[in-house]
Amino acid sequence: MKEEAAQKQLIEALLDPACYPHPVGRIQHVETHISHVLLTGDFVYKLKKPLNLGFLDFSTLDKRRFYCEEELRLNRRLAPDIYLEVVTFNGEIAAPCLNGPGPVLDYAIKMDQFDPKTTLDRLDHLAQLSVQHVDTIASTVADFHLHIPSALMDSPWGTAEMIWDSVAHNFEHISKQAGEKPEGLQWLEAIHQWSVAEHNKLLSDFELRRVQGYVRECHGDLHLGNMAWEAGKLLIFDCIEFNPALRWIDVMSEVAFCYMDLLFRNHHDLASRFLNRYLERTGDYAGMKLLRYYAVYRTMVRAKVAFIRAAQSGLSVEMAEYERQQGLDHLQLAERLTRVVKPVLMITHGLSGSGKTVFSQSLIMRFEMISLRSDIERKRLAGLEALAKSGSSVESGIYSREFSRRTYDFLAELAEILLEAGWHVLIDATFIARWQRELFQQIAMRCGVGFYILDFPVPETLLRQRIQTRNVTGKDASEADISVLELQLKTQEALTHAEAHMVIETTTVESVAAKLKAAVTLHNSLLLFPNQN
Incomplete structure (x- = not known):
C-alpha cells in the first residue's frame, strides 16, 4: 500500500508540464487496471502500477524496471517507431524530473503519441475497416511469425498441459456469470464438452508443433484494439510482457485471436481473407488442424474478460449490462465455432x-x-x-x-x-x-x-x-x-x-x-x- 500511495503522489506531480524537458500540451491521465498512462502531446509515458496479481508482479521498483525493459524489447519488434526508450523519474516525489539526478522514483516506457482514433477497432466502429487493412495485418503477422525465435524443447511453453491449464482457467471464471441466462449455461456446457474432446484428439499435434518449432515468442494479444493505421502504415502494439506463458504460444493460437475478433465483428469475409493471406505467406496449412480449437479458446478469453469487467465495482448499470452482453455474445460465438459441418x-x-x-x-x-x-x-x-x-x-x-x-x-x-x-x-x-x-x-x-x-x-x-x-x-x-x-x-x-x-x-x-x-x-x-x- 505504501508503494501505491507513493505512486499516486508521483502521478499527481507528473501532471505538471515542468517535469518534462520537451514542450507539453494539456496532460491527460488514463488509468487502466495495471498502468498509469500520461499523454503529453508528442509523447506518452506509461508507468506500471505496483501490483502483484499472481499472473503479473510489478510490486517492486526492480520488477517494474525489468518489465518496462521487456515491454520495450517486445514491442519494438512490431512498432519500433512508437516504442522509444525506458526512462526514469528522479528526485523528489513532489517535484520529479524526467531522467534527472537523484534517486529513481519510478520507471516508465516513453512512446511516440499517435491518434487513438486510428486504432482498427475504432475504424471498424466507423465502418472503415478494409481489405487493405486485413491484407497488411496478414502479411505483417506472417513475416513476424516467420522470424521470431522458437521455444526450446526443454521449456514448458506449448505443452498440452500448459495449453489445457489456460483453457480450463476460462471455464472456472465464466461459469458463475454465464449462469445468469439459461442459454449461457447450455453454451458453456457444449463448449466444455467439445474442448475436452478436441484437446484429447490433438495431444500428438500439440507435441508435434513444439518439435517443429511453431511455439514461438509471439505478440500474445493480437486483436484490432491493439492495432492502428497511422499515415498509411500498420502499427501493432501492446504485446504481453508481464507473463511469458501468454506470449510463448503456437503461432496458430495468435492467428486464431485475430481471426476470431474479425468473426465477432461480423466480418466473416475479412476473417476468411486474413486466414488465406496468412497461410499463403507462411504455408502453415498443417496448423489449421488446431485453428478452430484455438479460436474457441480465444473467444472464451474475451468472454471471461467481459464478465470480469461487468463485475467490477463502480461501473454504471448500463456499462455492466453491456459487458455482460459482450460476454454472452462471445460465448455464443465460441459455441458456434464448435459446430463443424462436413466440408x-x-x-x-x-x-x-x-x-x-x-x-x-x-x-x-x-x-x-x-x-x-x-x-x-x-x-x-x-x-x-x-x-x-x-x-x-x-x-x-x-x-x-x-x-x-x-x-x-x-x-x-x-x-x-x-x-x-x-x-x-x-x-x-x-x-x-x-x-x-x-x-x-x-x-x-x-x-x-x-x-x-x-x-x-x-x-x-x-x-x-x-x-x-x-x-x-x-x-x-x-x-x-x-x-x-x-x-x-x-x-x-x-x-x-x-x-x-x-x-x-x-x-x-x-x-x-x-x-x-x-x-x-x-x-x-x-x-x-x-x-x-
Missing part, C-alpha cells in the same frame, strides 16, 4: 488467363474456405518466394512433368489435411489433365466429402490478352506466357460426361457461393438423416 472439396478447371485466381479470391470472401494455389505451392516446393522468377522454360525446371506431378501430389496432401480438419478447400490450378482431376476426386471419396468443379471457359483471344497484360505488370505468382498457353491448348483433356455433372457454372461469385452453401446444407442433412430422400 466440400472444389477444384478449378481452366487454362492460364481464364480468371481462376481472381474468381477464387472473391469466392473465399463469400464462402469461407481455404484456397490452395498451384502457382504459389509449386514455388514453395522449390524454395522460392511467390513472386520470384524460377528461370524455368516450358516443360523444364519447376514446370517439368515430374515437378508438376510433385506439385499436384503436394496440393493433394494439403487438401486432405484441411478436409480432415473440417475446412472447405478450393484448389486453384488448371486441372487440364484428367489424372489431376481424378486424384482430387479420389481424395473427396476417401474423405467422404462433396466434390465440385468450377469451370472457366474463356475465348482464346481473351486468354492471350490477359496473359500479356499480366506478364507486363510482373505482380503475379504465375509465370505462364503465350508459349505455355499454346501447349495447354494442344494437350488439354476435356471434362468427361461424368465430370460435367460435378461442374458449377462460374457465372457470378454470388451464385457459386449460394450453390455451395446449398450443397453443404444438403450434404450435412443427408448425413444426419440418411434414410430420407
Whole structure:
C-alpha cells in the first residue's frame, strides 16, 4: 500500500508540464487496471502500477524496471517507431524530473503519441475497416511469425498441459456469470464438452508443433484494439510482457485471436481473407488442424474478460449490462465455432488467363474456405518466394512433368489435411489433365466429402490478352506466357460426361457461393438423416 500511495503522489506531480524537458500540451491521465498512462502531446509515458496479481508482479521498483525493459524489447519488434526508450523519474516525489539526478522514483516506457482514433477497432466502429487493412495485418503477422525465435524443447511453453491449464482457467471464471441466462449455461456446457474432446484428439499435434518449432515468442494479444493505421502504415502494439506463458504460444493460437475478433465483428469475409493471406505467406496449412480449437479458446478469453469487467465495482448499470452482453455474445460465438459441418472439396478447371485466381479470391470472401494455389505451392516446393522468377522454360525446371506431378501430389496432401480438419478447400490450378482431376476426386471419396468443379471457359483471344497484360505488370505468382498457353491448348483433356455433372457454372461469385452453401446444407442433412430422400 505504501508503494501505491507513493505512486499516486508521483502521478499527481507528473501532471505538471515542468517535469518534462520537451514542450507539453494539456496532460491527460488514463488509468487502466495495471498502468498509469500520461499523454503529453508528442509523447506518452506509461508507468506500471505496483501490483502483484499472481499472473503479473510489478510490486517492486526492480520488477517494474525489468518489465518496462521487456515491454520495450517486445514491442519494438512490431512498432519500433512508437516504442522509444525506458526512462526514469528522479528526485523528489513532489517535484520529479524526467531522467534527472537523484534517486529513481519510478520507471516508465516513453512512446511516440499517435491518434487513438486510428486504432482498427475504432475504424471498424466507423465502418472503415478494409481489405487493405486485413491484407497488411496478414502479411505483417506472417513475416513476424516467420522470424521470431522458437521455444526450446526443454521449456514448458506449448505443452498440452500448459495449453489445457489456460483453457480450463476460462471455464472456472465464466461459469458463475454465464449462469445468469439459461442459454449461457447450455453454451458453456457444449463448449466444455467439445474442448475436452478436441484437446484429447490433438495431444500428438500439440507435441508435434513444439518439435517443429511453431511455439514461438509471439505478440500474445493480437486483436484490432491493439492495432492502428497511422499515415498509411500498420502499427501493432501492446504485446504481453508481464507473463511469458501468454506470449510463448503456437503461432496458430495468435492467428486464431485475430481471426476470431474479425468473426465477432461480423466480418466473416475479412476473417476468411486474413486466414488465406496468412497461410499463403507462411504455408502453415498443417496448423489449421488446431485453428478452430484455438479460436474457441480465444473467444472464451474475451468472454471471461467481459464478465470480469461487468463485475467490477463502480461501473454504471448500463456499462455492466453491456459487458455482460459482450460476454454472452462471445460465448455464443465460441459455441458456434464448435459446430463443424462436413466440408466440400472444389477444384478449378481452366487454362492460364481464364480468371481462376481472381474468381477464387472473391469466392473465399463469400464462402469461407481455404484456397490452395498451384502457382504459389509449386514455388514453395522449390524454395522460392511467390513472386520470384524460377528461370524455368516450358516443360523444364519447376514446370517439368515430374515437378508438376510433385506439385499436384503436394496440393493433394494439403487438401486432405484441411478436409480432415473440417475446412472447405478450393484448389486453384488448371486441372487440364484428367489424372489431376481424378486424384482430387479420389481424395473427396476417401474423405467422404462433396466434390465440385468450377469451370472457366474463356475465348482464346481473351486468354492471350490477359496473359500479356499480366506478364507486363510482373505482380503475379504465375509465370505462364503465350508459349505455355499454346501447349495447354494442344494437350488439354476435356471434362468427361461424368465430370460435367460435378461442374458449377462460374457465372457470378454470388451464385457459386449460394450453390455451395446449398450443397453443404444438403450434404450435412443427408448425413444426419440418411434414410430420407
